[in-house]
Amino acid sequence: MNLILIAIGAALVNNVVLSQFLGLCPFLGVSKKINTAAGMGGAVIGVITVASAICSLIYNYILVPLDLVYLNTIVFILVIASLVQFVEMVLKKCSHNLYEALGVYLPLITTNCAVLGVALTNVQNSYNFIESVVCGLGTAIGFAIAIVIMAGIRERNEDNDVPESFKGMPIVLLTAGLMSIAFFGFSGIL
Amino acid sequence: MNKYIERLVNGIVKENPILVLTLGMCATLAVTTTAINGIGMGLSTTVVLVLSNLLISLLRKIIPDGVRMPAYIVVVASLVTVVQFVLQAYVPSLYEALGIYIPLIVVNCIILGRAESYASKNTVLLSTFDGIGMGLGFTCSLTLLGFIRELIGGGTIFSNGSSALVDFTNFGFTPASIFILAPGAFFVLAFIIAVMNRIKRANGMKQAEVPDYTDDVEARKNDEEEGGAKA
Numbered sequence: 001m002n003l004i005l006i007a008i009g010a011a012l013v014n015n016v017v018l019s020q021f022l023g024l025c026p027f028l029g030v031s032k033k034i035n036t037a038a039g040m041g042g043a044v045i046g047v048i049t050v051a052s053a054i055c056s057l058i059y060n061y062i063l064v065p066l067d068l069v070y071l072n073t074i075v076f077i078l079v080i081a082s083l084v085q086f087v088e089m090v091l092k093k094c095s096h097n098l099y100e101a102l103g104v105y106l107p108l109i110t111t112n113c114a115v116l117g118v119a120l121t122n123v124q125n126s127y128n129f130i131e132s133v134v135c136g137l138g139t140a141i142g143f144a145i146a147i148v149i150m151a152g153i154r155e156r157n158e159d160n161d162v163p164e165s166f167k168g169m170p171i172v173l174l175t176a177g178l179m180s181i182a183f184f185g186f187s188g189i190l
Numbered sequence: 191m192n193k194y195i196e197r198l199v200n201g202i203v204k205e206n207p208i209l210v211l212t213l214g215m216c217a218t219l220a221v222t223t224t225a226i227n228g229i230g231m232g233l234s235t236t237v238v239l240v241l242s243n244l245l246i247s248l249l250r251k252i253i254p255d256g257v258r259m260p261a262y263i264v265v266v267a268s269l270v271t272v273v274q275f276v277l278q279a280y281v282p283s284l285y286e287a288l289g290i291y292i293p294l295i296v297v298n299c300i301i302l303g304r305a306e307s308y309a310s311k312n313t314v315l316l317s318t319f320d321g322i323g324m325g326l327g328f329t330c331s332l333t334l335l336g337f338i339r340e341l342i343g344g345g346t347i348f349s350n351g352s353s354a355l356v357d358f359t360n361f362g363f364t365p366a367s368i369f370i371l372a373p374g375a376f377f378v379l380a381f382i383i384a385v386m387n388r389i390k391r392a393n394g395m396k397q398a399e400v401p402d403y404t405d406d407v408e409a410r411k412n413d414e415e416e417g418g419a420k421a
Contacts, residue, residue: 019372024216024219025215078263113216117294121290163384166384166387168387169400170387178373
């Protein structure tokens with residue numbers, strides 16, 4: 001039950017983009033078309049889940065016993081960067097289809113603050129290994145939902161008559177604000 | 191001397207990281223519930239930015255090209271850890287308010303962006319001034335955003351949690367608290383950028399565009415396919 005609460009909380013109630021503002025760069029930069037947005041969402045789900053699992057293991061079994069907890073930011077960011085590179089190499093070697101679908105998004109994910117954000121949140125809430133993985137998966141699904149909805153709205157928005165000054169960034173931010181209000185509706189669930 | 195002043199003006203006005211380049215948005219939107227938080231976050235980022243520009247510029251001839259990104263990341267992450275300890279020790283209230291967003295300065299695109307595009311190619315002094323300019327530009331935008339959100343959403347000016355410089359709620363002003371919640375951040379930034387766009391158009395400059403990686407992604411996909419076909 002606790003695990004379900006963590007997953008729903010991470011995906012909908014505390015949506016990573018719309019209420020915690022993490023991962024905004026890809027959220028704004030890759031949400032022009034639904035196809036690319038869905039690809040990005042898929043790649044993020046994979047990377048965040050694996051990264052939160054590995055970061056949780058490293059924190060609990062290496063950093064805590066050695067009393068090096070204060071190094072967690074440096075360790076996590078290096079682990080994430082090399083993990084993304086590693087996943088890209090494995091995909092290229094083993095599964096060409098999957099690489100074609102998701103591989104192109106991987107370099108954009110290294111600097112996605114959502115990945116580091118989840119790893120740090122897990123540590124802050126002192127989640128154990130399984131809770132960390134569930135929290136990572138939930139967060140990533142929340143990101144995928146948000147970016148696909150955003151891409152859908154932006155595709156529609158292209159033909160609309162937007163005031164000159166609001167074209168580009170402002171209208172996208174306003175859309176995100178309205179989505180954020182909509183996601184507030186989920187806060188009653190927990 | 192002129193070119194040093196030019197770097198400062200460039201960071202604050204011409205290439206303002208938030209309002210013109212729209213980089214480093216995560217921290218911008220998340221912590222600006224009050225103007226004081228905005229200043230705190232802005233100055234912390236400025237310190238990291240100045241020191242990282244300084245160090246990377248010093249090391250630019252030593253760091254091999256192939257591993258430059260990991261090297262930059264290690265430099266920035268160490269600096270952020272130092273700043274985090276300083277804040278925890280001397281300004282614990284700010285440390286509590288900024289929370290997880292302090293370690294996340296590491297992945298703030300401005301810092302790696304400046305390291306890659308400026309500090310790795312220019313002299314130490316110029317890079318330092320570039321860091322100061324960019325950092326101050328970042329701080330100004332964050333303070334402005336925090337000021338507006340605090341004023342409309344909390345009815346105060348420069349509140350530090352317990353006391354405020356001016357408190358309009360005493361004069362019967364009912365704050366619209368949505369502005370200090372998440373949606374308000376998006377709305378206020380949207381309107382600030384819209385005003386900037388209006389000013390730019392009046393001066394015959396181009397409006398800010400949404401950074402777009404979709405084309406990058408598709409171009410890379412096409413490259414891969416062509417490469418595959420050749421093989």
